[in-house]
Amino acid sequence: MNRDKLKSQLTNLGIHAILISGALFMVFPFAWMILGSLQTFHETTLGTFLPEQPMWSNYYDAIVAMNGAKPCVFDPAAPLDILTREKGCMIVRYFFNTMVMGLGTVLGVLTTGTLAGYAFARMNFPGRETLFKLLLATMMIPGELTLIPNYVFMVWFPTPESWIATALNLPNAEPHNWIDTYYALIIPWIATVFSIFLFRQFFRGIPNELFDAALLDGATHSRFLISVVLPLSKPVLITSALLTFLGSWNALMWPMLVTNSPEMRPIQVGLRSLITEAGTQTQLLLAGATVTIIPIIILYLFLQRWFVEGISNVGIRG
């Protein structure tokens, strides 16, 4: 018995040692980033881990640098001025743009993912499996390959309002393409194969009996989807929303490509303004990076239970 207990304790110890090592391994880059954000430039060049004296001013300097070297101003009499280049704080504008981009994309992905996922999981139509496989196959195409064709579409499409104004011959109407608009930041990403796959897998797990019962009660597909499926799908909705939001939050190349003015750029592009051709003030970049991950940590903190549940339910492992 004692021997068994010892064996079990040793096994537990081994498992914990592995898990703790894994956790430390995962935490290390974040710890390095936060500690680096508190160092002097000199300390970052030495590869020092702990700062001799925490430089909290780096956070202020990074925010000021992103604001074109002027301190941020908040005027309670004109709160929206904080979003302007002239009177406000560009980091707030970058966060605002990222939120608009993220929330818009999430809304789109949940809508298209739910509808397409439901169709692939529950509705019978000719070529369903082939179409789904074709859709999955597009996941194999690297994003870089679609960058330029997508950009071309952004240049070709007029914005709806400019198109209507031109069609109605309104004064000063001129066609304006999607470049440097929220359309370009949101629309190309509102349907993703991964989300459709996620929803399809989850919806397939919902018992057929529920559908049969709803059918007997006279429910249509849309009624069944809204009244039965969606209330049961909180984990997959949250997982998909969180993953999409994360993707939007971290997007760099696409926003860089389709935006021109600082007013339209999201946080990751704003962060890039701390990197110059001749060199980088590493401590400021790390301080800026630390600030940018705070909202994501907060979001994850509140949603982690559903996130883990959603991932487990659809059988995806990281």
Place this chain on the structure above:
Amino acid sequence: MKSKMMFVLLLLALVALAACAPAPTPAPTAAPPTKAPAVEPTKAPAPTTAATKPPAPTATLRPPAVTAAPGAIKINVWHHFTAPEQVEMMQRFADEFNAKNPQYYVTVTLQGSTADIGKKVNAAITAGAVPEIATGNPGDVFDWNTAGVIAPLDDYIKDPKDGLSADQLAEMSMKMPNGQELFFDQIGGKTLGISPGRSTAVMYYNIDMLKAAGFNEPPATWDDFDKVCAAITKGDNYCLAYNSPSVETSNFAGWVVSRGGTYASADEKKAVFDDAAGVDSLKWLKNLVDKGYAKNPSTTSRGDQTDFGNGKLAFTFGSTAGLPFFQDIVGALKQPFQWSIAPFPAGPKGKQVVNFFGPSMGMFKTTPEKQRGAWLFIKFMFQPQNLVEFGLRLSYFPATKSARDTIAGMDVDKVKGTNARIATVLPQFKKGLGFIPMGMREPISPAWQGVRGIISNMLTAVYTGKTSPDFTAPDPEAAAKEGVQRVNKQLDAYGK
């Protein structure tokens, strides 16, 4: 839930504190500058030791001050001048130009690094939506020209009404040993790009370390360089950092030319650095490694800058655009040391050189009206006071002699008003201005951009003494031959 809320509140409080609090004054980390010369010497100004904290940029990021007049022709300028004071400078140029030329409306937008602009322009070429002007490396401009979208500038430059004056052209003309003009990117007799300013690769050196070893001047010959290395290499101190930007393609070109060798054939279609000077350059590198004078730096990213800044490394080869960053590191030391820059030493058959690079502006084919407006904006940037500002805000040497002379005559206080960071390295920057007559330029065609990796592999094989699938000859003589062979194969294949 309560603990989560506390955590969130703590984070938010931290951000609010950081965003709104006035900048705290950090505790001094270094001695105040004591060795900075009060008066600028006339020939080779002594370097400064330095401030404790890099000065913050003084400019502001602001929206355009001038709005477009009805019917104004819109000119888009994409640039990569990322620092806040550089963004501000470009916006001010646009505002002033727009105020004086209401028939045009220039919009300047920062588009990230040269690599970012390269990607964006390539996408825009495919979409048929190029800007009117973009900045980039000369090789980028040539690449865009290969795609058929660059408008040559010659007719605009020579235009009797809107062109550059004869005096201005004479001031800008600076022929390099390989026949290239320094501030014009020309190919096949056409001017495709123009540069308001260039930076150059130079030799950074630690004055105090050299003095302690009995050398009052930086080495002017490669033999002297070796002697200094022998004297200073002891303990942590060493002479050259390999596996760092010090040992890379552009610096190798400088090592070859300074030894009297030839890097590329006259038509720039072939590499010829397997001559005696090229082999000697590689032998010199191997010799430094074998004797322990050259070492792997203590950090992987910009390790030469780190070790030099921390007083361990006597020499490093790098761009003058990095001057403020060296000062940031040295200035933060508890005991800052004196440092300066010098041209590359010379071999018995060569002469001291510096190797120029830096940004260019390309004008895209659009409509005659837009192209005229774009050219007028480029010309506007070449006004004397604008060139001075461009030079000071980017640590670049401006394109005209009068602008360089203006900077040479400025004192620290005056420079501080334009760019406080350059003010901390003004003596070194001014010293660099004197190197311009020693200038050389590598081949800048796109084909040569593509072979830089091969030359880098050659240098790695020599300093590691190891073969790899990318390079098989670590011996200097064989490496030079293999390098030339591989480079020429790729140059021949380019565009086929």
